[in-house]
Amino acid sequence: MRSPRRARTAATSAASSRSSPSSTIRQTVVVPRSVLKPSPARALEFSEIRVQGATELCIVGEKPSVGKVDLQEQKIFNIEELAELCIRIEETCVGFAKFNFFQIVDATDNFSERRILGFGGFGTVYKGQLPNGLMIAIKRLDQHATIFDFDSELQLAKLQHTNLIRLLGWCIHGEERILVYEFMQNSSLDHYISDRTKGQLLDWSKRFKIITGLTEGLVYLHKGSMSCLVHRDLKPHNILLDYNMSPKITDFGSARTLSSDVAEGHTSRLVGTSGYKAAEYASRGVYSTKTDVFSFGVLVLVIISGRKNTILDKQEDTVGDLVRDAWHMWMDQRLHELVDLLLGDGYEVAEITKCAQVALLCAQEDPAERSTMTDVAAMLNSESTSLPMVPKQPAALIHGCADRGTTPTYMGQSSRTIEVTITSSAPMSTRVRIILDPEV
Template identity: 70%
Template sequence: SGKVDLQEQNIVDIEELVKLCTRMEEACAGFTRFDFCQILDATENFSEKMIIGWGGFGRVYKGQLPHGLVVGIKRFDHRAMLSDFSNELQLARLRHTNVIRLLGWCIHGEERILVYKFMHNGALDHHIFDRIKGPLLDWSKRLKIIKGLVEGLVYLHKHPMLSIVHRDLKPNNIILECDMTLNISDFGSAKTLSPDVTEEHTCRVVGTSGYIAPEYAPRGVYSLKTDVFSFGILVLETISGRKNTILDNRGDTVGDLVRDAWRMWKDRRLHELVDGSLGHGYDIAEVAMYAQVALLCAQEDPVDRPAMTDVAAMLSSESMSLPTEPKEPSALSEGGAGEDTYINRSSRTIDITITSSATVLTRVRLIIDQEV
């Protein structure tokens, strides 16, 4: 009793969405409805100076409630589908240190708003890719972030009711508290899998270039291994302070960071992978273990990727040697005549274009939203 199963929800209008939110409020302790006037006061009428983040579904504002509680307020824009909002409602029934806490909701006319616990240190990308904040993120803090990400994903993938696939893991969606405790956020793209289902298909592929699993982008196939791939990329980026770039015009499926890291791992040059701002303040044996696990997670074939429970076991082992070696990424092509790359920054909807000038269809390109 009290369980609300979102897997088969077919939300077609605002009225149904209000009813769903009301049922979630009744079923989930600590999840409450906010008055729209409260939201306006907290955000100073959605002032631009209160914006702390944005994405494909809307903007996030910092707000302070009358009793002093600071919160994050997500205002969904007109491009967001009702299902994007209802997907996030899954968070109301989740309780984990490393998953963002959803506190409440507000629907007023066309306004769709969710209220979250506020995380004072912002998103991970503001730290690992920043010249000022990067050096402050020492090796122990980076390990804490990786371990928190592992624990959060194990919780989502092994949830007792339904396994949750995030589908859009990236540094922007990993937010940090003052003590660098990590929270996984932005579940607008999340999907649930029944215990007896290993993978599903979708015609609406969402995500960000550099983090999307090779089987997901072209075929719309997603599974728990989709998140495992993104996790591997996040670990390599956290170690190196580098972004993973997909070389679309050369048939790349995993990214330049994965290729470089694999070569460094093979040649035992992993000290070259480590963010230079760390100096010598790291344990090379730990770097080798975490990098190898990351490369195993970033394998092109999902069958070759470990489950997150296996990742947790490998990283908690006292042994620094791992039983499996990552396979070398596929070789890049030399590119083709008439190929071009276009990234649509205004929409998460996937378009398909033919990018070869040959008379025979040789390649299909997915155009994927990439945030600035």
């Protein structure tokens, strides 16, 4: 291992060799931020403007929002404040420690592209190895991350559950903000679902184990920890698998805490992935534990089928084609058509049926109709092969030219949504959602 002094020299030399005479050289940063690729998940920022009677602009601003929103989401990093926060958590959370920046530089081979594991919601994740041989995952937050994103990830230090990724430590060096996690040998669930060769390694017993593990992890997030935490971005990419193929939920940069007296929150800064976002969150920025429940329901159907859940925006789709197909197959007792062909005949029909029904109960359009994760755990653990609850049929798609005045019944009012994508010389696009409310 290189000494800190040698690493610092290498870092400075690398920065100098890449900089022109007119460039600004940061002595303590190994790779200039200008060469970092922005995370795909942050390609779009959402603004929302609500208009009553299509004439009066109710909220105006750079980041207009509706209702109570997370105002801190726009807060810019204050390095000193962030370091103090990390130190306080370090003092109270066993196993959470500060890492030396140049130790991380060595562990990642100077943040080599060959070490990149993927891109999280607010940064790049690298594979690293410490001098003692321990493998770690290192998230290097990008320039667009806010202190709220970092703080959300830090909540993991206070959580201890076998189905949540473990946060090992932190590092702040100059403008670098880094978090260190345990390393998962078997990558993410996405690698198996999207790869037909690797998918053969996931037999039904492993898939069922992943479903039950995710259930336990979410019950803990919603009920078992000191506060109610809503993940808001559950998808196969954010489910890591350990050496025993047990699932661990990761990427908590989008997570938000709800107090015991608040059932839901509102935001104008939407995150998440199409096909996994609940309708009330995608259209109005409303999130609650039922937001995660919807995503979980879709995840279970994806695990069973090996299919993606495609949202047909032009046809006013609010749940996705996989959810609709699964409901019809469940009703017609054709669930064998839903099962991933890679599973062959190696599955229990009763378990598939129960998991599919639970998934459909979770993926209801109306959040009030969705099960809680506690209910899900009880249903999956029940010895009964049949469940009394019947999932409602998803709303029919609007064919042809969509009627923009039609909205799902759960919204409780007639609103129209116009989405416009604006691009400029800025490094990212901004999607503006204009909601036209009827006059009261």
